[in-house]
Amino acid sequence: MTDELFYTIAFSLLPGFNNTNRKIILESFGSATAVFEERKKAQHAFPIFDLVHKNILLGPWPLQEAAAEIKFMQQHDILGLSVLHKNYPDRLLHCPDPPTVLYVKGESNFNLPQLISIVGSRQHTIQVNKVIHTLLEGLAHLKIGVISGLALGVDGIAHENALKQKIPTWGVLAHGLQLVYPIQHRRLAIKMLDHGGLITEYTKDIQPLPFCFPKRNRIVAGMSDATIIVETDIKGGSMITANLAAGYNREIFAVPGKIHDTKSAGCLLLIKEQKATMYYDPIDFLEKMNWPAKNEIITEQVQLALVLDPTEQALLSLIELKGPIHKDQICTELGMQNSQLATHLLHLELSGYIHLQVGNTYSRL
Secondary structure, three states: OOHHHHHHHHHHOOOOOOHHHHHHHHHHHOOHHHHHHHHHHHHHOOOOOOHHHHHHHHOOOOHHHHHHHHHHHHHOOOEEEEOOOOOOOHHHHOOOOOOOEEEEEEOOOOOOOEEEEEEOOOOOOOHHHHHHHHHHHHHOOOOEEEEEOOOOOHHHHHHHHHHHOOOOEEEEOOOOOOOOOOHHHHHHHHHHOOOEEEEEOOOOOOOOOOOHHHHHHHHHHHOOOEEEEOOOOOOOHHHHHHHHHHHOOOEEEEOOOOOOOHHHHHHHHHHHOOOOEEOOOHHHHHHHHOOOOHHHHHHHHHHHHHHOOHHHHHHHHHHHHHOOEEHHHHHHHHOOOHHHHHHHHHHHHHOOOEEEEOOOEEEEO
């Protein structure tokens, strides 16, 4: 744990700022530590802030609460990602209101080539499991992840099916990581830690109160390329997630159902109002998203085998899996010397397979 994370947590707990404000302030100062250090200028600090917000920043910071959170994280192997951290979910970062800090239990490789969210109602019909199973079976060839809310019903079925297909899946919680809610999903949550994990923006003491769930839904929508609504009534959390996804300019798909079934009323309304594309099957979904079908993936792998040596194939696979990844980490992961690695990286870059980003990190094109 770093001092920067400590001050970021403290900053995130200050009242009077929303997530949009906090992101702007952190980007402007470069770090939460710099914001805290600005206080040393006393009345000359924060000259562009209005008096109310200036006084909040100059007033006492919740440092004890932040220290307690850091201790809890260390005890329970929880990772904290500030909105400025290089591993912060890239899709979520581009939303206007990303959480200032994400608390993660489990894996933290969110920047996969494809991410989808699957949501729906707690009360559902028997078709839900078949729809989700068929969908994920048809997407399992991709480097994909599944996001949902760990709720009873559709959420839990989505997580379970993702694990069966060996697809990483993350549950976004509406409370702190001191508990798992609902308790019926405790065992599922533990299984997810080995292939995905749990995510929340809430500190350890926050309980699953009603107002927390709509906020949670924006993370589900914001982390994904596409949100698939399997079943929902006209009102409910899934409709909130769909509208949030629309606001983030993400793709929305809705599974159609019987016109007089309230469990499908929300999906049918989304399709009717052209807020969502009708979900038909995995092949149609892949075409709509312009994602490769399984045979296209196999063809690309064969082509790569013909033009790249085994070292470069391993290098490309690592960058695709963990990118953006720093050059030093690549050396460690593959046990290569810097001089040896540089030649292979240059060849992959000139061949159009990878892209060098700021800070000597590489990502897959």
